[in-house]
Structures are given as C-alpha cells and as structure tokens.
Amino acid sequence: MTPVRRRAWIVLALLVCLMLVNYADKVVVGLAGVGMKEDLGLDDAEFGVIQSSFFWLFAVGSVLGGWLGGKVRARWLLAGIAALWALSLAPMAAQVGFTTIVACRVLLGFAEGPTTALAMQVAHSWFPAHRRAVPSSIVVAGAGIGPLIAAPVLTWVIVTYSWHAAFGVLAVFGAVITVLWLLGGDSGPEGAGGGHGGVATGPALPERVPLRRLFSTGTLIGMCLLFFVAYANTSVKVSWLPLYLREGLGYDATTAGNLVALPYLGSAIAVIAVGVLSAVLTRRGVGSRMTRGVLPGAMVLASGVCTIAFSSLDRGTLQMVLLVLASCLNSAGYGVAFAGLADVVPAKQRGAVFGIVTGIYSLGGVVAPLVVGRLVAGGESVALGYGDGFMVLGVTMIAGAIAALVLVNPARDAAKLAAE
Template sequence: MSRTLTDGTAVPGAARDDGAATKRKAALVVALLFCFMVVNFADKVVIGLAGVDLIRELDLTKEQFGLVQSSFYWLLALGAVLGGMLIGRIKARYLLAATAALWVVSLAPMVGSVSFGLLIACRVLLGFAEGPATAMATAVTHSWYAPDKRAIPTSIVVAGAGVGPLLAAPALTWVMQRYDWHAAFTVLLVVGIAWVIAWLFAGGEGPVGTGRAQRAAGPALPDSLPYRAVLGTGTVVGLLVLFFTTYWSVAVKVTWLPLYLREGLGYGAGETGTLVALPYAAAAVFQVLVGVASAMLSRRGATSRTARTLFASALAAVGGLSTVAFSLLDGGTVQILLIVVGASLTSAGYGIAFAAVSDVVPARQRGGAMGVIVAVYSLGGIIAPLVLGGLVDSAATPGEGYAQGFLLIGVLVIVGAAVCAALADPERDARKLSAMSGAGPEPSPEPSRQSDD
C-alpha cells in the first residue's frame, strides 16, 4: 500500500520503498529462522557428542542410552501439534520466543551433575519444546513469500538443521575436550538466550501472500477445509510417508552416528568430531542447492509434482541406497563418503517437500497441518534410536549391530521414497480441494495477516 500526504496526494516512490522494506524484513526473518534451526539441531546433537562421557559418568548401558535418545521424542508429537495450532493465534514474535525459552530451561540442569531420571526429564521437555520448531519456522517463512517464491527461502531455513550440528560437532567437541561435557550445554544455553533476545527485537510474521501470487501458483484454495480432507490427500499422505521413513535416518544421525564412528568404526574423539560434521555440511549445502534447483525447474514450467515431490523422493532414494551400501562395507574413505551422502541426501528435500505441503493446505491451516505432519514423522525418532540400540546390544559386536541397523534404515528410506513418488501430486490435489470448496475458476487472494511489526 502506498503512502499519502494529509491532503491525499500519493508520495512518489512510496510503494517501491514499502516493497523494498518488506523484502529486507523478509530476508532478516529468514536469517533469524535459519539461526533458530541451527540452535534447534545443535541442541539435538549435543547429547550424542557427549554420549561416551555421559554413559561413563552415569554408568549407562547402550539400551539405557537409547532410551535417553528416544525420550526426546516422547512428547515431541504433542508439542508439534499444540505448537502448530498456535501459529496464527499467537503472534509469531512471542510464540517462537517462548518456544526457544523452553529450550533454554531444559538445558539449564545439564550444566551441573544430573541423575538418569533428571536427564530423561530434560530430554522430554526439550523434545516437547522443539516439536513445533520446523512447522513454526516453515509457516512463518511462507508468510513472507508468495507460493512460487517459497522454495529457496524455505530451503535456506531448513538448511539450518544441517548447519547446527556442523558448527556444534567440532566446536562442542573442543569445549568438552578442554573442559567437560557439561560445558557444552552451558554454551548452548547462552546461545539460546541470545537468540530469544534477537527474535523479540527483530522477528515477526509477514503477509501471507497476494492474489497475483495465488493465481500464478494454481487453483485457489479456500480459507479453510476439514482437516481430514486436507490431511487425506495423496500429496500429504505421500509426504508423511517420506518424512516418517527419512526421519529414521535423521534421528539416528543425530543420536547414534558419533557412537558408531567411535565404537563401530574405531575413530578417536577428535576424528569423530570432525567426521560427524561432514554429513551436516553436505546436508546444508544440498538443502540450498536443492531449493535453487527446484525454483529453476518451476520457472521453466515444471509442475510442483516434478519440481518438489518427485525431486524430494529421488533425493531420498539415493540417500537410502547410499545407506545400504555403507552398511555393507568395511571402514575406509569410500564408506565415509557413502555415510556422508546417505546421511545428507535423505533429508535434502525437506525444504521443497514443506513447500509442496503449502501447495495443498489453506493458508490459515498450514501451521496446524505442518504440526500434525511433524508429530507423525517424529514417531520415527522414537523408534529408530531404540531399534538401533537394541541391535547393537544384541549383536556379537557393536560394529555388526550398527551395520544391521543402518541396512534396515536404508531399505526403509527407499520404500518411503517410492511411496511418496507414487502418491504425491500437488496440482491434482489442489484442484480436488478447490472443487470440494465450491471455489470458482478465478482464484481469490490468500488471506493476509497483520505483521508483527
């Protein structure tokens, strides 16, 4: 909207200035949300990095440590659904700040000595608080960009999931070697407080979109639809299967990969800190490159099915094949390369997959729908660490148990990719939902929200 003087005369260039200011604010919000995801995944990976020392200090079995890792996901689904439903009802500036503040509270006891029970309680609280993080970050990102412009910023934000452990692995390993594992949690606590302050000053939610952007994107979606209709589309079901199966790989990468490198493959603590960072570095790079490639495909006329869902499925399938391959090989450079590819490509399509979700979900319901999606796929995070821990404990050697676990995960990811490729078709489902609502052929504008500014 252009500015006017008191006599009603339009100010020259005001509309252009408003548009430039919105773009700058959108870029700032994306940067803050990227940092939000960085902190989110650094919090996740620290327990794995501290695993060997923590197991020794608390005298835990591998099965108990698997329970600790699994406990992070016990209330994650509940947090994801509740947090997703609050998006749009509470201003994003305050909602995300409160969410990150809960992370800080859950980390505080870890600065000192903890019992096994308190350790479990802290992980449960952190999981509950981090449950809606991806849904919140994605929904807020989409509120600043038109549907056909979302692939790149969404991929940048989701890339924070790779950068967080990438920075945390070597940095926190150094801190733990110089001091102890408790010091690593102190660092994360301070970083979390700093992010909350920055977000309160500079964060917020933007306009959802424009009528022009919606027309460019395809059939108009109504303001709201029954959740059973939205969540029952082939696109959402297919993406749910893809997220659920690939999240086995994500969860194990966060929880067990450091121990696998040390106990299964025999690397030292310093080498492990460096090697753990490689899959996250690759994941962060792939996330951004995939977003750029998807946007280029869209500009050249590719459908959302091709540029988003089939693309994401293909990436996951390659990651699954790499996971199967490294589980069958002995240690060495080739195996490390396959570990990096398998652990990074399985989740490289998350940014474009979430963009595809927004193609078939009405704007006002995106937070809730994404919360449900995160809740469902987080179940993989509960199951995977327990399954791998049980296999390691029951195998003749730790290396054999790890190999069996990663082989299972690789096959599961390949199956999930195939199911998603067969079911997901955003254009088809958007047309069905539009017809169900009785919307006419001319798309209506997406509802706009008041900015948090």
C-alpha cells in the same frame, strides 16, 4: 530492494539461527554420549532410551505449537519456545542422574517439536507461493549448519572441560537467540501467505478445508510417509552417528567430532542447491509433481540405497563418502517437500497442518534410535550391531520413498480441493 523484502530476508536469517540452535541442541547428546555412558554407567539400551526420550512429547509439542501458531503472534510464540530450550538445557550443566537427563530431554523435545513447522509457516508468510522453494530450503539448511558448527566446537568443549560444559554453552546460546528473535522476528504481511496453490497459475484453494479431507489426499499421505522415513534417518544420525564413529569404527573423539560435521556440511549445501533447482524448474514450467514430489522422493530413495551400502563396508574413504552422500540426499528434499505441502494446504491452516505433519513424522525419531540401540546391544559385536541398524534404516527409507513417489501430486490434489 523494498523494505518488506529486506525485512523478509532479515526474518529468514533469524529463522536460520533458530534452526541452527535447534539442531545443535539435538546433536549434543550424541557428541557427549561416550562420557555420559562412562560417568553414569549406562549400557547401549539405556542410552537409546535417553536418545529416544527427546521424541516422546515431540509430537505433542508439534501439534500444540501448530495450533497456537494460528492464535499467538509468532514473535512471542517462537521466543517462548526458544526460552524453554535454554531452561531444559541448563540443569545438564551440573551433575545429574539418568532420570533428570530423561526429563530434560523430554522437555526439550516438547519445546522443539513445533519449531520446524512454525519456522516454515513464518517463512511462507514473507514470500509468495511461487518463490517459497528457496526460502524453505534455506530454513532447512539451518538444521545442517547447526551441527556443522556445533560438532567440532562442542567436541572441543567436551574434551577440554566436560560434557556438562557443552550443555551450559548451548543454554546460553538458547537465551541469546531468544533475545534476538524478540528484537527482530515476526510473521510477514498477511497477503504473502495468500490462499493459492504453490505455483502462480495454480487454483485458488478454499479458505479452509476439513482436516480429514486434507489428510486423505495422496500428497499429504505420501509426504507424511516420506518425512517419517527421512526423519528416522535424521534422528539416527543425530543420536548415534558420533558413537558409531567412535565405538563402531574406532575413531578418536576429536576425529569423530570433525567427521560428524561432514554430513551436516554436505546437507546444508545440498538442501539450498535443491531449493534453487526446484525454483528454476518451476520457472521453466515444470509441474509441482516433479519439482516438489518426485524430486525429494527420489533423493530419499537414493539415500536409502547409500545407507545400505555404507552399512556393509569397512571403515575407509569410500564408506565415509557414502555416509556423507546418504545424509546429503536425505536432507536435500526437506525444503521443497514443505513447499509441496503449502501447495495443497490453505494459508490459514498451514500452522496446524504443518504441526500435525511434524508430529506424525517425529514418530520416526521415537522408534529409530530405540531400534538402533537394541540392535547395537544385541549384535555379535558393536560394529555388526551398528551395521544391522543402518541396514534396517536403509530398507525402511526405500519403502517410504517409493510410496511417496506414487502418491505425491500437489497440482492434482490442489485442483481437486479447489473444485469441491
């Protein structure tokens, strides 16, 4: 293994750690939700506001971070972002009120907004176009590994000590990952991100394409819709799944904490497996429309069907299997979908475009937790309210996935851009 390739995998491991902490920060409010609601006297609608507030400036942070990604060295930019995570979590370790919680979540969302886009940009700078599907999927797997580890650990901290202690633990880990990234993280060789399509034989893209032209391609429109509905699912899982298991289905705190880890375990495995599958299909000559368009679109469609199915079932093994399967299918296509975006976007514009795409799909994270909160608060019972919320989510996912299946075609759009 060459020194550059070895360094590439070290940086990839650090990016996974960043994503791990990033998503652990997201899931902690759901795990601490019952205690927070009891201590602060919050109803479901107010708790929905806390969950949604994380996403209020998420899009702003995504776009700003994407823009800075082309101007500020990745070592310093990602370290500064991780430091902001720690600063936003630290106040929650003490006694705080509703307004302070909302303010801290808004700051955390702003800081975490650009993380996925920047992590993808850095990962793609270390690997050639035809080898990006697996590294992209490994980065996304960090999003599943984070809650997988955090759910049982933070639940134990909450049960043993308090929900404040859980935020303190995450603040410390945020500081640690900041130092680790400063020591070993950075962008890769400029040539690794070359301005070619995602397949080795693809057309050479221009150095720059007007953003209006890029966002008028079927691939970017379809991917934005697909990411929007997929992220709506992700945000509901992060925000409401722990409470659904406890309040809607009646599991105790420890059991719920362990069950919450199952969807993330499945997602981490599935996203890497799909990345490998996409890479194998690419090597065998299968086009990017299938490997990076139809594949993730079909998975989100199937996830929507599973979401509708588990929302209509009573508590039991079958329901939990469908819940885990819905999560796995929803997450599995993220990595190859980002690789599909890279097929169409010139290398020098990826940071900005990934940031804008992240900002667009983060709106699903603003809307979905609020809608579920309203439906839970207005349901005939808590269980029925949750059922209605997941039913609406599943229907929305199916609609978005069908649109993506029709629109996404990276090879076609890259060829059109190259010819202009």
